[in-house]
Amino acid sequence: MKKSFLNACLAITAAVLLIGPQAGLAEKLSGQLEIFSWWAGDEGPALQALVDMYTAQNPDVEVVNATVTGGSGVNAKAVLKTRMLGGEPPDSFQVHAGQELIGTWVKADRMEDLTELFKAHGLMNVFPEGLIKNIGTEDGIWSVPVNIHRSNVLWYAPENLQKWGIKAPATWDDFFAIAPKLKEKGIVPLALAQNWTANHLWESVALASLGADNWDALWSGKLAFDSPEGIKAWELFGKVLAFTNEDASSLSWQQATDMVVDGRAAFNIMGDWAAGYLNTTKKLQPGTGFGWSASPDTSGQFIFLADSFGLPKGSQNRDNALAWLALLGSQEGSDAFNPLKGSISARTDSDLSKYNDYGKSAAADFGKDRIVGSLAHGVSANEGFMNDFASVMEMFLKTGKADAAANAAQQIAQKNGIGK
Ligand code: GAL
Numbered sequence: 001m002k003k004s005f006l007n008a009c010l011a012i013t014a015a016v017l018l019i020g021p022q023a024g025l026a027e028k029l030s031g032q033l034e035i036f037s038w039w040a041g042d043e044g045p046a047l048q049a050l051v052d053m054y055t056a057q058n059p060d061v062e063v064v065n066a067t068v069t070g071g072s073g074v075n076a077k078a079v080l081k082t083r084m085l086g087g088e089p090p091d092s093f094q095v096h097a098g099q100e101l102i103g104t105w106v107k108a109d110r111m112e113d114l115t116e117l118f119k120a121h122g123l124m125n126v127f128p129e130g131l132i133k134n135i136g137t138e139d140g141i142w143s144v145p146v147n148i149h150r151s152n153v154l155w156y157a158p159e160n161l162q163k164w165g166i167k168a169p170a171t172w173d174d175f176f177a178i179a180p181k182l183k184e185k186g187i188v189p190l191a192l193a194q195n196w197t198a199n200h201l202w203e204s205v206a207l208a209s210l211g212a213d214n215w216d217a218l219w220s221g222k223l224a225f226d227s228p229e230g231i232k233a234w235e236l237f238g239k240v241l242a243f244t245n246e247d248a249s250s251l252s253w254q255q256a257t258d259m260v261v262d263g264r265a266a267f268n269i270m271g272d273w274a275a276g277y278l279n280t281t282k283k284l285q286p287g288t289g290f291g292w293s294a295s296p297d298t299s300g301q302f303i304f305l306a307d308s309f310g311l312p313k314g315s316q317n318r319d320n321a322l323a324w325l326a327l328l329g330s331q332e333g334s335d336a337f338n339p340l341k342g343s344i345s346a347r348t349d350s351d352l353s354k355y356n357d358y359g360k361s362a363a364a365d366f367g368k369d370r371i372v373g374s375l376a377h378g379v380s381a382n383e384g385f386m387n388d389f390a391s392v393m394e395m396f397l398k399t400g401k402a403d404a405a406a407n408a409a410q411q412i413a414q415k416n417g418i419g420k
Pocket of ligand 1: 303
């Protein structure tokens with residue numbers, strides 16, 4: 001009995017020494033923590049759950065939750081850039097795993113290496129290998145992933161489909177067979193929102209057209225954007241766009257999702273933050289209130305992206321930020337955040353009983369599907385390419401010229417070192 005008590009004491013002492021100040025065990029944290037993201041309003045509840053946990057663990061730290069609204073960080077990223085370049089980084093900021101992190105902020109030498117934090121908190125082996133490659137380089141580990149989202153999901157309202165006597169299309173041909181009939185009834189076949197959602201739709205359509213191998217080949221520089229395959233992807237995209245709403249550019253992604261819920265539109269292709277919005281905000285139940293399937297012609301393929309937070313060089317409240325990052329990486333933090341967010345945990349030991357049917361199905365797919373990286377959400381290309389791609393998209397939305405878009409995409413790929 002005495003011996004086991006002694007052993008327990010030794011174990012606790014060892015844990016305190018090992019984890020040390022980063023876990024807030026040796027010293028009480030105080031002051032401020034400024035976190036920066038685009039998760040406000042409808043996108044806020046999951047982040048708030050983490051902030052609440054952090055505040056319960058560190059009651060003397062005031063969390064400044066700096067958010068700049070705008071889906072996929074369209075506005076936040078510009079503000080972040082100004083702050084980083086101006087030498088006023090937040091203590092920790094949201095950044096997508098992949099090239100948005102590595103090819104942008106790590107390349108510019110703006111991030112701190114988190115290897116010690118990963119070791120101290122047992123994070124070295126809890127994330128899938130494919131994900132580690134998107135947050136680490138030979139020189140270090142650069143962010144803590146908080147989730148895995150799926151991009152290529154088709155959303156619908158089961159009751160509406162039943163009413164209209166249609167099924168979710170498994171292929172684009174299926175879609176083109178039902179879309180004109182929906183249009184005749186005054187129903188928008190595919191709801192679209194502001195321009196970043198066109199990029200989002202493009203990646204699902206391009207994957208359908210190219211297949212996973214060619215998709216990967218685009219980003220490793222082995223397949224040219226202006227190859228016949230590349231042009232074909234834009235052609236298919238043009239055909240799909242013909243069945244979207246004309247007021248798209250003035251809508252948020254939530255408004256496009258609303259169109260599906262209230263029956264103004266039949267389908268929407270959006271990342272599974274839509275599941276978070278539909279369930280957490282709209283209180284709809286997966287399976288009955290909303291339905292989903294892989295976007296047409298991408299069954300068995302999973303376009304992934306991961307939100308993560310990093311520690312910029314020059315963080316004013318470094319210890320507070322390290323405690324924040326440790327919480328994001330923990331099983332407890334992750335499983336509080338993700339069921340509200342619509343994403344699955346980035347950890348392989350997640351407690352699936354905490355997730356709804358959508359989350360469970362996404363986790364199952366992630367375990368068996370072919371995984372490819374998202375362009376629209378930072379995995380495949382750096383910020384330079386993404387900014388230029390926005391102009392290519394704008395041009396295509398105006399002109400519909402597939403070969404011109406494919407040529408322009410090839411030029412910006414070369415300019416931004418894609419595949420280098
Ligand atoms: C993505 C982000 C998601 C979600 C979405 C819509 O880029 O990874 O977590 O916020 O934008 O804003």
